[in-house]
Amino acid sequence: MTAVTKKAEGVEKKKKSGFRETILLLVLGVGIALLLQAFVVGSFYIPSESMQNTLKINDRVFVNKLAGAPERGDIVVFKGWNGEDTIKRVIGVGGDRVVCCDSKKRLTINGKALDEPYLYPGDFASGDKFDVTVPQGKVWLMGDHRSASADARSHMEEPGEGFISVDDVIGKAVVRYWPLSRGTIFTTPDGFAKIE
Template identity: 60%
Template sequence: MTATENIGPDEPASPQRGAGSAETPESAEKADSDAQESAEPPKKKRGKRGAVVELLALVVVGVVTAMLLQAFVVKPFWIPSESMENTLLVSDRVLVNRLDGTTERGDIVVFKGWDGLDTIKRVIGVGGDTIKCCDDKQRITVNGHPLEEKSYIHPDDFPSDPFEVKVPQGRLWLMGDHRSRSVDSRSHQEAKGDGTISEDDVIGHAFAIYWPLSRAKFLSTPDSFSKLP
């Protein structure tokens, strides 16, 4: 006479065994494994609340990252006037690198201006330079060498009214590209520093126009400055 094993409700049927037959180690191990699998609770799906919390965390990280970049690396500026035309037009948006600590002739820089406001101009002279306007061809000279400005100065402008200045060490002489519409170092020669500003007042170097998209481009230093000794 034969007998069958009792079958649990979640177990598959086992083949019949002869009376008195012993359970093999392999069958016992499989039974334990089946029991463990059936005992594991189903995994819970992530609810809407978890998704919202994760999204908020990502937003916070993004905002903090953007704030740190703006505070220490790159900051956007809006151009409010015609003083840098035609290089920069009214309402252009530019990006300014705040980490580039070396300021050279030809750089376009944002600095703390004579009235305490953020101002953007082009560096014409650095510490030790003698800047003069003008030679017999109406060109500004730097240490006696003519500066060719046709590539960036506004086409309707002369370089400037006559002036001559020796730039103190650690200071900069700045001018707008649209000379007749720019209030710059020339307008403050009676002030401390003869119109120059301290290198420490430089906020950063403008390196790109990012808006409007039709004018988006990188800003480079005109070749004429590299030709100066």
């Protein structure tokens, strides 16, 4: 075997080895991305106006699937009343009494009025009066554009009485990443801080 033949074989082996490594890294990368998507972080788009102006149609958000139990004020993605992925704001958690409305047309939680600056401009806490106590292990969810949101209020006559199980919450929306011009990190609105 000549030196030229040996060199050619060596180059061919390196090409095959490099190709295999590239394929292996690509498969590994896709596998890691799928695991992250399934168990850690999800991306969801907004299909309706029910969360305006906080979230507009076609906005995209990252959802932390490991955020733990939902808390008042969180924006969460959950398996909705119709079985589809849905996004709303947590208003009440297990044990909370949520009432609409006080003399100033505000929601109250456990007897304290809730300041809601995130509501759609010109909108109101609710056109429907209600008085509910959230069972343990459940949440009471409402959209920020209340007059355009089919939320817990719309499902009060159904078997679950409008409540969603904490187990059906997929995760907490943490970042709006699209469109880039409206990118933001979500925080708990101040109005929930005084609720006990």
